Amino acid sequence: MAGGCSIVWFRRDLRVEDNPALAAGVRAGQVIAVYIWAPEEEGHYYPGRVSRWWLKQSLALLDSSLKNLGTCLVTKRSTDSVSSLLEVIKSTGATQLFFNHLYDPLSLVRDHRMKEILTSNGIAVRSFNADLLYEPWEVLDDEGRPFNTFTGFWDRCLSMPYDPESPQLPPKKIISGDLSKCPSETLVFEDESEKGSNALLARAWSPGWSNADKALAAFISGPLLEYAKNRRKADSATTSFLSPHLHFGEVSVRKVFHLVRIKQVLWANEGNTAGEESVNLFLKSIGLREYSRYMSFNHPYSHERPLLGHLKFFPWIVDEGYFKAWRQGRTGYPLVDAGMRELWATGWLHDRIRVVVSSFFVKVLQLPWRWGMKYFWDTLLDADLESDALGWQYISGTLPDGREFDRIDNPQFEGYKFDPNGEYVRRWLPELARLPTEWIHHPWDAPEYVLQAAGIELGSNYPLPIIKMDAAKARLQEALTQMWQHEAASRAILENGIEEGLGDSSEDSPIAFPQDMEMEMDENTLRTNPTTTTIRHYEDQMVPSMTTSLVRGGGEESSSDLANLAEDSRAQVPTNRGVDNTQTARTDNMQPQMDITRALRNADDLTVESSNSSGSSSRERDGGVVPVWSPSTSSFTETFVGEDSSYSQRHPQSHQLINWRRLSQTG
DNA sequence: AACATTTTAGG
DNA sequence: CTAAAATGT
Secondary structure (H helix, E strand, O other), X not given: OOOOOEEEEEOOOOOOOOOHHHHHHHHHOOEEEEEEEOHHHHHHHOOXXXXXXXHHHHHXXXXXXHHHHOOOEEEEEOOOHHHHHHHHHHHHOOOEEEEEOOOOXXXXXXXXXXXXXXXXXXXXXXXXXXXXXOOHHHOOOOOOOOOOOHHHHXXXXXXXXXXXXXXXXXXXXXXEOOOOXXXXXXXXXXXXXXXXXXXXXXXXXXXOHHHHHHHHHHHHHOHHHHHHHHOOOOOHHXXXXXXXXXXXXXXXXXXXXXXXXXXXXXXXXXXXXXXXXXXXXXXHHHHHHHHHHHHHHHOOOOOOOOOOHHHHHOEEEOOHHHXXXXXXXXXXOHHHHHHHHHHHHHOOOOHHHHHHHHHHHHHHOOOOHHHHHHHHHHHOOOOOHHHHHHHHHHHHOOOOOOOOOOOOOOHXXXXXXXXXXXXXXXXXXXXXXXOOXXXXXXXXXXXXXXXXXXXXXXXXXXXXXXOOHHHHHHHHHHHHHHHHHHHHHHHHHHHHOOOOOOOOHHHHOOOOOOOOOOOOOOOOOOOOOOOOOOOEEEOOOOOOOOXXXXXXXXXXXXXXXXXXXXXXXXXHOOOOOOOOHHHHXXXXXXXXXXXXXXXXXXXXXXXXXXXXXXXXXXXXXXOEXXXXXXXXXXXXXXXXXOOOOHHHHHOHHHHEOXXXXXXXXXX
């Protein structure tokens, strides 16, 4: 099918090497490379400042490498990628479009729609896997169902009957299509107020595919060997630093996999077991990235709803003061505060410290996890919706194989584990720099004379603990008790068919958002005890908007606006509800809930956007739209069967993935 | 050296 | 919680 020219639509695959869509375009003849900047499509998840900075650099580098090959990158500013693509097609006379798959819920729906529209316009559309070792629908258990635990998934990935595709070389030359009627538009990725902070980033980071290659090579020949040993230190120096490169697809994960695997074979032959083990651990973290896409594909709501339903009944503490103290690194727990200061200053955090600060956020402060996830999204250089959603769900105990729900980590002990000499804390909390190591992770226990000698006045230049750990533990127990009670009550109500749902209060009273979400590190008066009266909310929390002006004109947002927005985005996204009939046989040995579930699904169906079911080629999974580029064969289960989770043993009835379309919706 | 006890890691 | 590893007797 040679002839007309092809569009290659770049998204998060900003590389020329091992880029199947680009390769296909080159094979087909003339190529027009396009990047469309349409951040409004991302809804809540407008990229943060550092992420946009990275994208800008990366696009510039991609453009220059495309120029070396014979074309350039056409950039378009848009609010609707699909219509922009149509315009590009129209102005260039292209007849084909090639792109690489994405797996976040918004992309799944948009790309599916795009494929339908373009196909109906006579454009040949082909898409490829460029982001994963295996497509999500390739990795299934012996019964042909998707895995619900990471180990199951990853073991299967590593023992697939066929290897991941080998990385392809970049094209030698690209024949450019006619760009005379398709001018680039200037993309603005930063505003004036952001330029100063962004200038600092360039000192530490080098975006772009060629730099990604260098980072990969440097990691493999350097820190990889000691990865196992160093992985528990707070210090980031021994990590691969590949995550932002991988997020934007500047380096192919298949290339990473192959090169690392080669190194492993080498070490194995030398009898270097430490190196072998290091590779296994590093590959595991690559595997988690794969798994995040896998989960996002199979559970398209996982970035906004807990995968285990009982979390719906967790009484989150909605407290601006807590949230602000956490963001500013003023919780009074040195390891947490150091991490939050580093995040703010650099956009980077070691994986271990991410676990510490997010665990503190959920378990100690009991703030709604999606707020924390949103803050990560706004501040992390490697912000990645799928990975971050998986991470926060893991921390929050909402995955079958996540951390136990009642586990609460003590930052003091973790401090001595990950930062035994206090170097990390001293680097990011200069006010504690003179405190001896003995007290560095629990200054509140230090004798007065020690504090004086170190120039510390607790509650003045460094906060007292925002809440004591024993109080936090008691409060968490209490919250969990309440959660199970509400969960049981709700279930009882459902079984009795009574329509006075407890869990439904969210419908009427959404969480009010803090008005002031500024993230500045100001010297506000310290709130060591932000709340005396604890406000709890029984609902699935919503996300506060912190990207004020950029998303929606900077106006104030009433909670109802946000509720509407949430509803809107919900309507666009595949819904995760209902079991299809093929599941009946498998699930009927669980609890006798089938009729109820089915009734709920039917009620849901009434509320589904009709556009979802209009397309003749759309296929249903979970009742949601499946991209046409995936086989529809996967019969999907909505029930987690985590026998390996202690919680599921204690609360087997709570193991259903909840039907999030309002349990007691009056239909 | 064999076994009991404690600590740690765990996706 | 459980399994494995580290430590102690």
